Amino acid sequence: MTECAAWLESIELGELRDAFSENSIAGAELLELSEDDMKSMGISKLGHRKKLLKKIAALRGENTAAGSSSQTAQTAADSSASHDDDARGSDQRLNVKCLFRDDWYSIKITRATTFKALRRMLEEQFECRLRIKYADSDGDQVTIKRESDLQECYREAGQRHSTRIKLYLIEREASREASVEKPLTSQARTDMFSMFEYILDPVIIISETGVVQFINKKVEGVLGYAQSDMIGKNINIIMTEDIKPYHDNFLRNYLKTGVSRIIGRGRDVIAVKKDGSIMPIHLEVSEKSMGSGKLYFIGIMKEAKAQIQEKSLLQQEREVLDTLIVPAIIIDQIGSVHGFNKAAQDFLGYGLVDVIGKNVNMFMPSPHRENHDSYLKAYMETGKAKVIGVGRRVVAQTKDGSLLPIFLTVTEKREKEKRFFTGILQEVQTAVASSAPKSSSSAAPK
Numbered sequence: 001m002t003e004c005a006a007w008l009e010s011i012e013l014g015e016l017r018d019a020f021s022e023n024s025i026a027g028a029e030l031l032e033l034s035e036d037d038m039k040s041m042g043i044s045k046l047g048h049r050k051k052l053l054k055k056i057a058a059l060r061g062e063n064t065a066a067g068s069s070s071q072t073a074q075t076a077a078d079s080s081a082s083h084d085d086d087a088r089g090s091d092q093r094l095n096v097k098c099l100f101r102d103d104w105y106s107i108k109i110t111r112a113t114t115f116k117a118l119r120r121m122l123e124e125q126f127e128c129r130l131r132i133k134y135a136d137s138d139g140d141q142v143t144i145k146r147e148s149d150l151q152e153c154y155r156e157a158g159q160r161h162s163t164r165i166k167l168y169l170i171e172r173e174a175s176r177e178a179s180v181e182k183p184l185t186s187q188a189r190t191d192m193f194s195m196f197e198y199i200l201d202p203v204i205i206i207s208e209t210g211v212v213q214f215i216n217k218k219v220e221g222v223l224g225y226a227q228s229d230m231i232g233k234n235i236n237i238i239m240t241e242d243i244k245p246y247h248d249n250f251l252r253n254y255l256k257t258g259v260s261r262i263i264g265r266g267r268d269v270i271a272v273k274k275d276g277s278i279m280p281i282h283l284e285v286s287e288k289s290m291g292s293g294k295l296y297f298i299g300i301m302k303e304a305k306a307q308i309q310e311k312s313l314l315q316q317e318r319e320v321l322d323t324l325i326v327p328a329i330i331i332d333q334i335g336s337v338h339g340f341n342k343a344a345q346d347f348l349g350y351g352l353v354d355v356i357g358k359n360v361n362m363f364m365p366s367p368h369r370e371n372h373d374s375y376l377k378a379y380m381e382t383g384k385a386k387v388i389g390v391g392r393r394v395v396a397q398t399k400d401g402s403l404l405p406i407f408l409t410v411t412e413k414r415e416k417e418k419r420f421f422t423g424i425l426q427e428v429q430t431a432v433a434s435s436a437p438k439s440s441s442s443a444a445p446k
């Protein structure tokens with residue numbers, strides 16, 4: 001049984017040890033297991049059964065080949081060749097079609113993309129926790145729970161000589177505890193956080209899910225919010241519209257990976273005051289386990305450095321967008337491009353020098369390319385828009401001329417007499433992507 005347990009660990013199915021132990025599966029019994037046997041053992045997950053069957057088949061193959069030195073040598077040669085192919089193919093681009101809530105979406109990855117990176121990419125795009133499955137060679141949907149599962153998915157695509165993979169995404173239900181999270185009682189806040197009331201700088205403390213648990217009195221003097229305005233609310237109420245939708249994902253990703261651009265470092269950011277105005281601050285964030293062992297994040301706000309305060313709102317916006325992993329473009333009121341982050345460069349195929357100062361209509365197919373200036377002019381005169389603050393499906397044109405259906409959200413910001421617009425692009429899959437639909441709008445406000 002010890003050898004069987006070690007084998008299960010080696011194929012990353014250690015959670016099945018008890019099922020094998022209770023049924024006294026070892027040695028010859030292992031090699032004779034069928035799928036029905038596994039079901040009777042209580043192994044209910046299809047992906048586990050399929051993986052076991054493949055690994056058991058491999059064990060049988062090794063035993064059969066043991067008596068033939070030439071076959072063993074050939075197997076080793078095949079394995080070496082396969083390893084070389086894997087190394088050469090690690091940069092191979094894969095087209096991934098994702099089914100989520102009855103719609104198909106398209107993303108591009110490489111075979112070097114890890115499971116953690118893929119899950120992070122998908123959960124940030126769809127703004128929720130996901131269960132990920134793929135269709136195997138039998139057409140069954142197999143759950144991807146770990147790196148080895150994703151590698152199996154890659155291998156099956158390689159065996160079909162295909163660069164296409166289909167994934168099926170199911171939104172995970174939020175746990176009951178998270179969905180009903182409430183702020184601490186007044187007495188609990190006093191007991192746990194009273195020390196922060198005496199800090200000279202504004203302090204905001206949030207939970208792992210981003211819910212505000214405590215603010216000291218200095219916050220009201222700086223941002224205008226009283227305790228009753230913030231406690232129990234999501235911390236994103238003090239964030240700009242282009243960052244607000246992504247903050248919960250930033251927190252989840254940090255809890256999963258431990259990688260953060262701000263915790264323990266400090267950073268200059270933009271905060272939204274209660275009256276809707278914005279101000280630059282220097283934010284220092286630390287984490288601390290308190291009370292019942294729950295993790296809290298403590299944010300201390302300091303005055304932004306003089307050189308940061310001198311930056312224009314447009315400069316600050318560029319710096320924020322450069323941290324996003326989704327494509328983002330900034331244009332002014334006449335359509336000239338002022339910001340184009342790295343994700344947008346990868347997505348549309350243009351370098352920064354190709355687009356800065358150019359008209360945003362370069363990313364649009366006809367007839368919207370020719371009409372976009374008039375769309376903008378009409379919006380500036382009437383204030384009526386079809387996309388700002390709402391979002392809609394449009395078509396974007398890449399540098400190589402191909403057309404991509406996208407979902408575009410646009411926010412507007414003003415600085416004195418100047419106005420500029422930030423567009424966030426997310427690729428979607430539609431039935432027809434080879435030409436621009438007549439009903440599509442341009443990829444900017446109108």
